[in-house]
Amino acid sequence: MTKSLLFVGVGGQGIILASKILTEGLVKFGFDVKMSEVHGMAQRGGSVTTQVRFGEKVYSPLIGEGEADVIVAFEKVEAARWIKYLKKGGTLVVNDYEIYPQSVLVGQEVYPDDVIQKLKENVENVVVFNAAEVAEKLGNIKAQNIVLLGALIKALGVENLDWESVIKENLPEKMHDINIKAIKEGMKLS
């Protein structure tokens, strides 16, 4: 059975690294994996997504609307933008963090202040936390993407695999401790 998940957020939030660690891990644990991302224009502060699908045999790298088992939103309004991709009964992991788009900064549009509340009202399985705060408590705010990755891994039900070794294989040694702590902490939050 193929599982599908979406990372959504804003260019520059560390989504690429988190999805890389996930895919390297899934390959190591014997899954067929496909991942798709869009570069270029999207990097300049635009809305960014990475799609990952894994299972016994995966064909399409793309996920359709209502098809994602899990969505991880690194920014909360992005959760609302992409929610239509979530499968009925799927899990939404939301970072309680906001980045104003330019249209909001210049006053053309309004940043909705009730996104989290609305998401909770409409989606059964919502996991919300502030990943930056969690990472800062662990000792380095930059590990917030790995905290979110931990929550995702739990939501996917693949938390029993050896993710510690995947972190060690894909990050420089001085970053091992903090990111191993971050991924474990993330798993507890989901």
Next chain:
Amino acid sequence: MKKIMTGNEAIARGAYEAGCTVAAAYPGTPSTEILENIAQYEEIYAEWAPNEKVAVEVAAGASIAGARSLSAMKHVGLNVAADPLFTMAYEGVNGGFVIVTADDPGMHSSQNEQDNRLYAQHAKVAMIEPSDSQECKDFVKAAFEISEQFDTLVLFRITTRIAHSKSIVELSERQEVGVKEYKKDVKKYVMIPAHARVKHVEVEERLKRLQEYSNTTPLNRIEWGDTKIGIITSGVSYQYAKEVFGDNASYLKLGFTFPLPDKLIKEFASKVDKLYIIEENEPYIETFVKALGINCIGKELIPICGELNPDIIRRALLGEKERETYSVDVKVPNRPPVLCPGCPHRGIFYAMSKYKDIIATGDIGCYTLGMMPPLNVTDTVIDMGAGISAAIGFEKAAMMAKRKNKVFGIVGDSTFFHSGITGLIDAVYNNSPIVAVILDNSITAMTGHQENPGTGKTLKGDISPVIDIKGIVKACGVKEENIRVVDPYKLDETERAVKDAYNATEPFVIITKQPCALLKDVLKKRAGRYVKVNQDKCRKCKLCLKVGCPAVAFKNGNIVIDKDMCNGCTVCLQVCPFNAIEKVGEWND
């Protein structure tokens, strides 16, 4: 050994394993990482050329000299390189010659949605299309073999979802083929009319041989399943078709797509009840199948515009309804890309935005974003180089219509080297009083920081001479008194330059010099710097919001500046009429 790779990484690996020795490209999404990855193999000479035409010509020369050579570019890059493509189609190869074209269905990062499969047909060269990363690697190796076997360059066509999707690849060792002997052969390599007439006949003969090959090559294969439905498909569309139909259909999966396999298609079509053609954008396969007199269903149900995905196919061919999902009643603000905090392009755009009668012909790069609110500067974007040349035509037409417009043409450093120089020569030669603004941020930024002739480094990381933009501008004939080199972080000198340019009656050039704010050295240097709002002084006039910086926001009734995003470029500080924005942090110079 197995590795998960993007299509671009796998193409680079395939070139390496095939014994490729020369590769040249100009960066362009979604093709850029092909050369970046090839450059990591010591055995391959790899370079960034100033544009795609030069890149293809470099690779062509290497092929004639006997090397397996490769060039890579985004789809519109092949337009720039179309000239050598069409003639090299006649000359053929010595060492195998592969051109990768990375098309962008859906236009994730492009100005049009052209389908470059039509180029293979037009230039009469062989074409190959992979469907995943494993095929990217394997098919590049096959492409070099086919190129040498049939004496043709091979167009290797991928799309964004092939280039930037990762899947598992089994790696092999490099096959050393060396560089073949070069024998002078003017009838093959000097395309004067007398030789070309002979060559054209040979090209037509070659096409017949290639078509026979197309019917028998393992790159084209039939996967039998249920024969009630037959699907002919190629590229990533094959993955979408398999996702939707699984074993409930039979597939003619095409990897060698020009010339298309006529006999194989007839055989396949005769054994299935209903025939679908699933392909993105143009009805390329469909037109061929219909010309064979075979009934099939294609573009009447599957859209020409945009990128395909499994759901579009499900709805179009199976009549499936949309899946049940979630929605929330929240008005989600748009999030288009913007100039980054501290982007050196902001200052000049801000200075120009004060003149409402300036027409700005823009170009391809991060600075295309000068069109976005609140700057709203750019009027046109066409292609690489048109920033300067379109300005010339606009100015002439406006003058003839007696409209008072000052036309500023905007290009980046890399774009200037790519095809801005010829436009500037035209402006001087024909005495066009336009202003060419060259935004020199010392890198090819939009595609993710590639070196270029102005950065002093090559793709391989070697030190090279810095090509001096001002020197070129002068050599093109622009008078010294009509050139301004400014630091765009300094608004006063930038505004003075724009004013002088605005009043000029001769070709005028402004060069803004400040490296991209995202470059590692710049990030390091400016790490401790930021500005903040002194709320006692702030009168909330919101003038600072007019510079369009993502770090400056109006939140809960106050102007606030995000200290993590700010890099202390101080453009907002210089705009503030009440000195309410103040420097904080470490400022050593």
